[in-house]
Amino acid sequence: MKYITPHIKETADGSHTLFRDDLDEAYHSYHGAVQESLHVFIREGWERAAQKSPREISVFELGYGTGLNAYLTLASAENQRVSTVFRSIEKYPVHPDALRKLNYRSIDVLSPYADKIEAVIALSWDELHEVSPHFKLEKIYGDILEYRGEKGTCDVFYFDAFGLRAQGELWGEKVFQIAFELLKPGGILVTYASNGSARRAMTEVGFVVARIPGAPGKREMMRAEKPLKS
Ligand SMILES: C[S@@+](CC[C@H](N)C(=O)[O-])C[C@H]1O[C@@H](n2cnc3c(N)ncnc32)[C@H](O)[C@@H]1O
Incomplete structure (x- = not known):
């Protein structure tokens, strides 16, 4: 596997992020x-899916990145005792040593799960692992543009690609169609973005899209639902 090692940067809530110089993108x-991950993916995505199916939910993520969304989902699954299967695809995995330098284990909501985070960093790719009683994880090494998973199996899709300027090819109908097919009827897609071209592409493949208040510093984000009958 070929790893990358982007730079670490600190964000306004004190938590780290990574930065890709070649894309000029965080x-x-x-x-x-x-703050952003909790708002966009946990509250507007995972928690809504967990309200609909409190026994077990299946999450698919585009862009494993630092693993932050996986860690926060693990913490939610354990705190609320909702069995969660989390699959996340990544084309450019970050080196495990770089992931260990991020300060997520010292964040309040994640510190009780510090040992689990270390275990997640060390997990092999392309296998489903039982990380904790309510959380299973598969890190998929691959390109979303070529991914064909089992259709109609997913409750919530975390659409966490780099921005439109950096990676326009991921914000069109092709990837939204893949997400639409992976989701169950009634399943939802959440993304931090609210741009009009992505909204039109989502609508074109069949989603019903809502613009809702965004994370601090961003006016809006999008939440899209796959209709029960399509
Ligand atoms: C905004 S970051 C994701 C942040 C991540 N969810 C987290 O919690 O840290 C976007 C991610 O998408 C990945 N990516 C870019 N192109 C991809 C592709 N074609 N298929 C899968 N992943 C891709 C990038 O390498 C990057 O890790």
């Missing part, structure tokens, strides 16, 4: 990496 909002 992995999270500078207004607060943990």
